[in-house]
Amino acid sequence: MAEVQLRLRDDEPVEDPAVTVDSFAAQTNANAVRIEPGDDARDLLPVLDRLKLVEVNFPAFTDGRGLSAARILREAGYAGELRAVGDVLVDQIAAMRRCGFDSFAPDVALDPEDARAALERWPQVYQAAADARAPIWKLRHG
Amino acid sequence: MYRYDPYDTAMVAARVAEFRDQTRRRLEGHLSEEQFRPLRLMNGLYLQLHAYMLRVAVPYGTLNSTQLRKLADIAERYDRGYGHFTTRQNIQYNWIRLEEAPDILAELASVEMHAIQTSGNCIRNISADQYAGAAGDELVDPRPYAELLRQWSSFHPEFTALPRKFKIAVIAAETDRAAMRLHDIGIRIVRNPAGELGCAVYVGGGMGRTPMIAPLIREFVPLDQIVTYCEACLRVYNRHGRRDNKFKARIKILVHELGAAEYTAQVEAEFAHLLTLGIEPPRAELERIKAHFPEPALDAGGEDGDPDRGDPDFALWLDTNTAPHKVKGHAIATISLKPVGGIPGDASAEQMRVIAELARRYSQDELRVTHAQNIVLPHVRKADLAAIWQALDAAGLGTANLDGIGDIIACPGLDYCSLANARSIPVAQRISEALSPRSAEIGELKLKISGCINACGHHHAGHIGILGVDRKGVENYQLLLGGSEGADCSLGQITGPGFDEDGIVAAVEKATALYLSRREAGERFLDTYRRIGMAPFKEALYG
Numbered sequence: 001m002a003e004v005q006l007r008l009r010d011d012e013p014v015e016d017p018a019v020t021v022d023s024f025a026a027q028t029n030a031n032a033v034r035i036e037p038g039d040d041a042r043d044l045l046p047v048l049d050r051l052k053l054v055e056v057n058f059p060a061f062t063d064g065r066g067l068s069a070a071r072i073l074r075e076a077g078y079a080g081e082l083r084a085v086g087d088v089l090v091d092q093i094a095a096m097r098r099c100g101f102d103s104f105a106p107d108v109a110l111d112p113e114d115a116r117a118a119l120e121r122w123p124q125v126y127q128a129a130a131d132a133r134a135p136i137w138k139l140r141h142g
Numbered sequence: 143m144y145r146y147d148p149y150d151t152a153m154v155a156a157r158v159a160e161f162r163d164q165t166r167r168r169l170e171g172h173l174s175e176e177q178f179r180p181l182r183l184m185n186g187l188y189l190q191l192h193a194y195m196l197r198v199a200v201p202y203g204t205l206n207s208t209q210l211r212k213l214a215d216i217a218e219r220y221d222r223g224y225g226h227f228t229t230r231q232n233i234q235y236n237w238i239r240l241e242e243a244p245d246i247l248a249e250l251a252s253v254e255m256h257a258i259q260t261s262g263n264c265i266r267n268i269s270a271d272q273y274a275g276a277a278g279d280e281l282v283d284p285r286p287y288a289e290l291l292r293q294w295s296s297f298h299p300e301f302t303a304l305p306r307k308f309k310i311a312v313i314a315a316e317t318d319r320a321a322m323r324l325h326d327i328g329i330r331i332v333r334n335p336a337g338e339l340g341c342a343v344y345v346g347g348g349m350g351r352t353p354m355i356a357p358l359i360r361e362f363v364p365l366d367q368i369v370t371y372c373e374a375c376l377r378v379y380n381r382h383g384r385r386d387n388k389f390k391a392r393i394k395i396l397v398h399e400l401g402a403a404e405y406t407a408q409v410e411a412e413f414a415h416l417l418t419l420g421i422e423p424p425r426a427e428l429e430r431i432k433a434h435f436p437e438p439a440l441d442a443g444g445e446d447g448d449p450d451r452g453d454p455d456f457a458l459w460l461d462t463n464t465a466p467h468k469v470k471g472h473a474i475a476t477i478s479l480k481p482v483g484g485i486p487g488d489a490s491a492e493q494m495r496v497i498a499e500l501a502r503r504y505s506q507d508e509l510r511v512t513h514a515q516n517i518v519l520p521h522v523r524k525a526d527l528a529a530i531w532q533a534l535d536a537a538g539l540g541t542a543n544l545d546g547i548g549d550i551i552a553c554p555g556l557d558y559c560s561l562a563n564a565r566s567i568p569v570a571q572r573i574s575e576a577l578s579p580r581s582a583e584i585g586e587l588k589l590k591i592s593g594c595i596n597a598c599g600h601h602h603a604g605h606i607g608i609l610g611v612d613r614k615g616v617e618n619y620q621l622l623l624g625g626s627e628g629a630d631c632s633l634g635q636i637t638g639p640g641f642d643e644d645g646i647v648a649a650v651e652k653a654t655a656l657y658l659s660r661r662e663a664g665e666r667f668l669d670t671y672r673r674i675g676m677a678p679f680k681e682a683l684y685g
Contacts, residue, residue, distance in 0.1 A: 037385075062263070062303050064263075064300070064301070065385075067302070067303065068377055068381050075415070092302070092303075095300075096299070098299035111172070114163075121159070122153070123156055126296050126298075127369075128419070128420065129299050135423070137424065139149065140149070141424055141427060
C-alpha cells in the first residue's frame with residue numbers, strides 16, 4: 001500500500017486496515033473503510049460515528065467520482081481522516097482538498113515543492129465546497 | 143458587460159501561473175503527455191494534426207473592442223494572422239506553440255479573458271442568446287445568469303473530472319437562438335404565474351453520435367436556487383454517468399437510460415439536500431452582476447426610418463443581416479464570417495480590428511460571437527447602418543447571407559482536427575461557391591457540416607446536415623435533412639447512402655432544386671421538407 005505522503009491534520013493517524021464499504025456494516029469492530037469508484041458513499045452514513053479513516057481510491061486520476069464521495073461524507077458531518085489513495089497527482093490535490101480530503105497517499109510520490117505550491121495556488125475560491133474557505137461571493141457581500 | 147473585480151483578476155492570474163508551472167513541468171519531462179493532457183485541455187489547449195490549438199473562452203459570446211483587438215494581436219503574434227470563431231461562441235487559434243501558450247494566457251488576462259475550461263471533461267464555456275440585451279422578445283437579459291453560473295463553474299472542485307464534457311446554455315426568449323435544448327443543461331428564464339422570474343431547466347440534450355433533444359426536468363427553479371439546482375444536476379451525473387465507454391459518457395445517455403423521471407427524482411433528492419448547505423450566492427451577488435449589464439444607452443427619440451436603399455447590395459445586406467432591436471431607431475447587425483468560398487468562422491487580424499473599431503464607434507463598444515460562427519453588432523443606430531456596411535464591405539465582411547445557404551457552419555475537419563474522418567472546410571467552400579448565386583431565391587436554409595461523428599459542426603441540427611465519415615479509407619459524406627436547433631428543435635434524418643466530395647455538392651444542389659420546385663408560398667426549405675417528407679427528396683437524390 002502506498003504511504004501517506006501528506007497529512008493535513010493533527011490527530012494520531014489510524015493505521016487499521018480499511019475494509020470494503022459492503023463489509024463495513026457487518027464488521028462492527030472496524031473503523032476504517034475504503035471507497036471504490038462505484039461505491040455509494042451514502043451507504044456509510046448510518047455508521048459514520050464509528051469511522052475514523054475513510055480511504056477513497058482513485059484507480060485513474062480521470063475518474064472524479066471520489067470527489068463527490070468525499071463531499072457527501074463531509075456534508076454528512078464526517079470529521080475523521082479522509083484519505084485520497086491511488087493515482088493521485090499533484091495537479092488534483094487542490095481540488096481534492098476542497099472536497100474534504102485531508103490526507104494523500106499517492107501511488108507515485110509527489111514532488112514536495114510542487115505539492116506545497118499546488119495547495120497554496122488559489123488566492124480565493126468561487127464556490128462553496130467541503131472546506132472552510134469562504135467563496136468570493138461571500139467576501140463580496142459579507 | 144461584465145468587468146472583473148480584484149477577485150476575478152486574482153483568480154485568472156492564479157490560473158496563468160498554474161498553467162505556466164504545468165507547462166514547465168511538461169517541457170522538463172516531469173509530466174507525461176498522458177498526465178499533461180487533461181491539464182492542458184482544461185486550459186483549452188489541444189494537440190491537433192499539425193500544431194497545438196488554443197481555444198479562448200468568450201463567455202456567453204460577449205466581447206468589447208479592446209478584447210477583440212487583443213485577439214487580433216494574438217493572431218498576428220502567435221498564430222498565422224487568423225482566428226477561428228467556433229460554435230461555442232469562442233475563438234480558437236490553430237497554430238500555437240506549447241512554449242508560448244502561457245504567454246498568450248497572460249496576454250488574455252490583461253483584457254479580462256482566459257481559456258479556462260474551454261475543453262476537457264468539465265463544465266465548458268456557458269453560451270447564451272447572441273441577441274441578449276438587444277432583442278425585443280426576451281424577458282430579461284440572460285447574461286447575468288450565465289455569468290453567475292460561469293463563476294460557480296470555474297474551478298469547481300467536485301466537477302473537475304466528469305465522465306465527459308458538459309455544456310450549459312442560458313436563454314430568456316421564446317425564440318431559441320442558442321440551440322438551448324441541444325445542451326447538457328439548457329436554461330430558459332421564465333416567469334411563473336405569480337410573476338416571479340425563475341428557470342425552466344432542460345437536461346440531457348446533445349449532438350455527437352447519439353443526438354438527443356433535452357427533456358424539461360423542472361418547469362421552475364427560483365432564481366436564488368439555480369446554482370444549487372445545477373450543482374444537484376451535476377452531482378448526479380458525476381456519480382452515475384457512464385465511465386465505461388467514452389461514447390456513452392455524456393449526460394444525455396444517463397438521462398436516457400435512467401429515464402427523465404428517474405433522473406429528475408434523483409436530482410430533486412440531491413437538490414433538497416444541497417439546499418440545506420447554503421451554497422447559493424445571495425441575491426445581492428446576482429444584483430451586483432446585473433449592474434454590469436445595464437440597458438444600452440440608446441436614444442429612442444430619433445427617426446425610425448429605414449436607411450436609403452439605393453444601393454442594391456446594401457439593401458440586400460439590410461434585409462438579410464439585420465434584425466429588429468428593442469429600441470426604436472436601432473437594429474441588430476450580424477457580420478457574416480462566411481464569404482462566398484471562404485472558411486466558415488475565420489477572420490484575419492485585420493478584419494478583427496475593423497470589426498472592433500465598428501463596435502467601438504457604432505455599437506456601444508459591444509460585440510457578440512454567435513454559435514453560427516458570425517459576429518453581431520448588437521446596438522446599432524439605423525442611421526449608421528450604411529456607414530457600417532461600407533466599412534465591412536471594404537474589408538471583405540459585407541456578405542449578405544445570414545441564415546442562407548452560404549452561412550454554413552463547419553467544424554475544422556480533417557484539415558486540422560485529429561479526431562476528424564473527413565474534411566469539412568473544402569466541402570463548405572464548394573457548396574458556398576455552387577449555391578451562393580441562388581442564395582436570395584433559396585432563402586433561409588441552415589446547412590451544417592461535421593467532419594466526424596462528434597458533430598462539432600452541428601450537422602444533426604441543420605436543415606441540411608452533412609456528416610463526413612471514413613469509408614474504407616475514403617472520405618464519404620452522409621446527407622441529413624430536416625434538423626433544426628430552434629424552438630421547433632428537431633434532428634435531421636439520413637437520406638440514404640453517402641456521397642463522395644463531388645457527389646455531396648451535387649446532392650445538395652438536387653435537394654435545393656427539389657425544394658424550389660415544390661415549395662408553397664412563404665415556405666422555407668425546412669417547412670417544405672416537413673410538409674412533403676423524405677420520400678420525394680430520396681427520389682430526387684437516388685431515383
